[in-house]
Amino acid sequence: xxxxxxxxxxxxxxxxxxxxxxxxxxxxxxxxxxxxxxxxxxxxxxxxxxxxxxxxxxxxxxxxxxxxxxxxxxxxxxxxxxxxxxxxxxxxxxxxxxxxxxxxxxxxxxxxxxxxxxxxxxxxxxxxxxxxxxxxxxxxxxxxxxxxxxxxxxxxxxxxxxxxxxxxxxxxxxxxxxxxxxxxxxxxxxxxxxxxxxxxxxxxxxxxxxxxxxxxxxxxxxxxxxxxxxxxxxxxxxxxxxxxxxxxxxxxxxxxxxxxxxxxxxxxxxxxxxxxxxxxxxxxxxxxxxxxxxxx
Amino acid sequence: xxxxxxxxxxxxxxxxxxxxxxxxxxxxxxxxxxxxxxxxxxxxxxxxxxxxxxxxxxxxxxxxxxxxxxxxxxxxxxxxxxxxxxxxxxxxxxxxxxxxxxxxxxxxxxxxxxxxxxxxxxxxxxxxxxxxxxxxxxxxxxxxxxxxxxxxxxxxxxxxxxxxxxxxxxxxxxxxxxxxxxxxxxxxxxxxxxxxxxxxxxxxxxxxxxxxxxxxxxxxxxxxxxxxxxxxxxxxxxxxxxxxxxxxxxxxxxxxxxxxxxxxxxxxxxxxxxxxxxxxxxxxxxxxxxxxxxxx
Numbered sequence: 187x188x189x190x191x192x193x194x195x196x197x198x199x200x201x202x203x204x205x206x207x208x209x210x211x212x213x214x215x216x217x218x219x220x221x222x223x224x225x226x227x228x229x230x231x232x233x234x235x236x237x238x239x240x241x242x243x244x245x246x247x248x249x250x251x252x253x254x255x256x257x258x259x260x261x262x263x264x265x266x267x268x269x270x271x272x273x274x275x276x277x278x279x280x281x282x283x284x285x286x287x288x289x290x291x292x293x294x295x296x297x298x299x300x301x302x303x304x305x306x307x308x309x310x311x312x313x314x315x316x317x318x319x320x321x322x323x324x325x326x327x328x329x330x331x332x333x334x335x336x337x338x339x340x341x342x343x344x345x346x347x348x349x350x351x352x353x354x355x356x357x358x359x360x361x362x363x364x365x366x367x368x369x370x371x372x373x374x375x376x377x378x379x380x381x382x383x384x385x386x387x388x389x390x391x392x393x394x395x396x397x398x399x400x401x402x403x404x405x406x407x408x409x410x411x412x413x414x415x416x417x418x419x420x421x422x423x424x425x426x427x428x429x430x431x432x433x434x435x436x437x438x439x440x441x442x443x444x445x446x447x448x449x450x451x452x453x454x455x456x457x458x459x460x461x462x463x464x465x466x467x468x469x470x471x472x473x474x475x476x477x478x479x480x481x482x
Numbered sequence: 483x484x485x486x487x488x489x490x491x492x493x494x495x496x497x498x499x500x501x502x503x504x505x506x507x508x509x510x511x512x513x514x515x516x517x518x519x520x521x522x523x524x525x526x527x528x529x530x531x532x533x534x535x536x537x538x539x540x541x542x543x544x545x546x547x548x549x550x551x552x553x554x555x556x557x558x559x560x561x562x563x564x565x566x567x568x569x570x571x572x573x574x575x576x577x578x579x580x581x582x583x584x585x586x587x588x589x590x591x592x593x594x595x596x597x598x599x600x601x602x603x604x605x606x607x608x609x610x611x612x613x614x615x616x617x618x619x620x621x622x623x624x625x626x627x628x629x630x631x632x633x634x635x636x637x638x639x640x641x642x643x644x645x646x647x648x649x650x651x652x653x654x655x656x657x658x659x660x661x662x663x664x665x666x667x668x669x670x671x672x673x674x675x676x677x678x679x680x681x682x683x684x685x686x687x688x689x690x691x692x693x694x695x696x697x698x699x700x701x702x703x704x705x706x707x708x709x710x711x712x713x714x715x716x717x718x719x720x721x722x723x724x725x726x727x728x729x730x731x732x733x734x735x736x737x738x739x740x741x742x743x744x745x746x747x748x749x750x751x752x753x754x755x756x757x758x759x760x761x762x763x764x765x766x767x768x769x770x771x772x773x774x775x776x777x778x
Contacts, residue, residue: 253659270566270580279575279672284566284631296655327655328670331643335580337651337670347627355633359592359623363549374624374633376575377759381766414721421717421740425710428747437751441744442761444717448737451724455733463673465738470677 254296258289262334266306271336273301273314273322273346277463279376282322282346283314283354287336292327299324301338320344341464378459381446385453406450413450420444550592554585558630562602567632569597569610569618569642573759575672578618578642579610579650583632588623595620597634616640637760674755677742681749702746709746716740 248256261269271287274280285303287295291311294302298313301322305312315321324340347354351373358372375383389407391398398404406413424440426432449459544552557565567583570576581599583591587607590598594609597618601608611617620636643650647669654668671679685703687694694700702709720736722728745755 250659257655257658272568272577272580274575274577274670274672277673279570281568281570281577281633284568284626296659325656326670328651329653329655330580330650331645331647331652332650333653335650337577339670339672349627351627354626354628354631355624356627357625357629359553359625360621362553363546363592374570374622374635376570376635377573377763381762384766410724414725417717417721418714421713421744424744424747425713428706428750429710434751434753434757437748437753438757438761441748441753441758442765444740444744445758446762446765448717448720448740451720452733452737454724455730457730457733457737461730461734462737462741465734466677466742467673469738469742470680 254293257296258293260333261289261292261329261336262332263289264334268304268306269334269336271295271301271303271338273338273340273342275460276325276339276341277467278379278460280353280379281355281374282342282352285312285314292336295324295338296327299340301340314346315343318344318348320346322346378445378449382449382453382459385450389453403450406447407454410454413447413454417444417447417451420447550589553592554589556629557585557588557625557632558628559585560630564600564602565630565632567591567597567599567634569634569636569638571756572621572635572637573756573763574675576649576675577651577670578638578648581608581610588632591620591634592623595636597636610642611639614640614644616642618642674741674745678745678749678755681746685749699746702743703750706750709743709750713740713743713747716743 263269267288268286269288269292270284271291272284273282275282286306287302288304288311291302291304294300294311294313300313300315301324302311302313304310313321320343322338322340322342324338326339328337328339329335330337345352347356349356353373355374356372358374361372373379373383385403385407388398388401388403392404392407406416420440420443424437424444427437427440452459452462559565563584564582565584565588566580567587568580569578571578582602583598584600584607587598587600590596590607590609596609596611597620598607598609600606609617616639618634618636618638620634622635624633624635625631626633641648643652645652649669651670652668654670657668669675669679681699681703684694684697684699688700688703702712716736716739720733720740723733723736748755748758
């Protein structure tokens with residue numbers, strides 16, 4: 187079952203063989219050999235003849251279906267036929283949820299572009315959103331070096347967690363261990379979103395007429411003139427790090443200033459960083475070009 | 483084994499009980515009951531007396547060690563005593579790697595602040611970086627609603643993958659299925675980093691004296707004066723969406739312009755978005771305050 191050597195087969199080899207897999211692949215190099223043991227665990231009956239046919243062609247000659255079979259064969263399914271599948275927000279990077287995929291779930295995700303898992307409790311396929319309508323629209327799928335862990339990189343239609351939370355990860359160990367009061371919904375926020383959340387809290391304090399602690403963010407939120415003069419000033423300072431050939435740390439610092447002040451403005455306008463990133467994505471990806479053309 | 487009702491116990495209840503856990507928790511409400519079945523699978527011998535003592539105290543009275551025991555008891559370890567553990571970059575949101583944690587691995591991660599896993603192949607604890615020195619410095623740990631999936635949110639000292647790749651997820655299914663040539667190291671990049679990568683490619687084309695396709699990014703990279711005038715102009719336009727009360731979509735669009743043009747400047751200065759976010763984090767987190775004070 188070796189794919190014949192061709193100009194493209196080395197790319198295929200690179201895609202299909204990770205160092206961690208050495209013990210599972212019978213032989214490789216310019217030829218691809220499927221891991222026979224791997225197939226034993228597949229819950230979905232695969233089309234052996236199509237795989238076999240695929241194995242005798244170069245990557246360029248394969249049909250899309252055959253390529254998908256090759257891909258599914260390359261996953262290191264565990265003894266239950268499963269691999270970990272992590273859904274991640276393509277714009278924010280937030281980890282939305284984690285489940286497991288079997289061969290059929292991954293195949294369904296690839297064809298439907300909706301994040302699909304294998305529910306271990308119900309022993310059945312489960313597309314996130316089939317009940318709530320909050321689908322996760324998958325833009326790409328990634329496999330790790332071991333080929334036993336999958337990322338569904340996509341855009342959620344709404345909150346992912348069945349509790350209504352944006353993501354399923356809202357229990358912070360730090361909060362639990364260091365505070366006597368456990369805060370609600372402490373999402374696993376990365377830096378930009380953690381800052382956004384802080385600014386949003388300051389804004390909520392002002393709106394609730396809570397005197398709150400004095401802070402620079404508070405002053406900016408209360409004084410639009412000051413805020414805008416700062417944004418213009420920081421943008422100018424960022425430019426000057428290039429024009430006056432200042433060092434890299436100055437550029438990073440000035441860019442941090444631009445970002446922070448601009449995010450205070452976004453908070454005042456009730457615009458989320460995620461919305462800005464979505465605008466960027468639509469502009470700079472293929473679908474963005476299509477989107478732009480469709481508006482003409 | 484019920485924690486006595488107190489002003490804080492409802493917070494503890496909220497932290498420890500997720501809807502998905504109902505079937506595992508004997509009873510709850512103002513009282514916490516540990517899941518006895520859960521303990522059967524723990525590979526690490528837990529200090530039953532400390533857990534028992536903990537169970538009779540309110541959260542405020544618990545020692546840190548007892549709180550950790552309560553936390554470890556609350557995880558829904560699988561039949562092998564494991565839970566999925568995902569390491570995520572606190573600044574970029576990149577999923578670095580995924581492994582499994584047992585009770586001891588999670589306890590070690592919490593105490594050492596280094597991402598630690600249970601290696602299923604070697605049946606032993608494994609701290610990422612113990613060989614490569616590329617530790618993942620964990621800032622916080624999050625549990626999901628099912629309490630069987632863990633995020634180690636932290637900062638990597640260097641590339642996480644044993645292949646030298648920044649993350650273990652570098653095999654894109656889209657690339658494999660849609661292109662005859664499989665690109666090397668197509669990392670699972672979210673929007674901002676995907677844009678950064680595109681700008682960086684344009685810069686590399688110019689440096690390689692490759693005529694390349696004409697593009698706006700290319701023009702900006704070649705004309706610092708134009709770039710800086712655009713950054714100042716876009717910052718001004720962003721401000722005007724607030725000053726002139728324009729609609730939200732205008733703010734999102736102008737902010738996208740600011741971000742994009744500023745990122746071209748960062749590329750020229752060889753500054754990564756990750757460095758900017760690190761500056762922001764150090765400024766706005768507790769450790770940032772300490773860091774600032776330490777410089778006084």
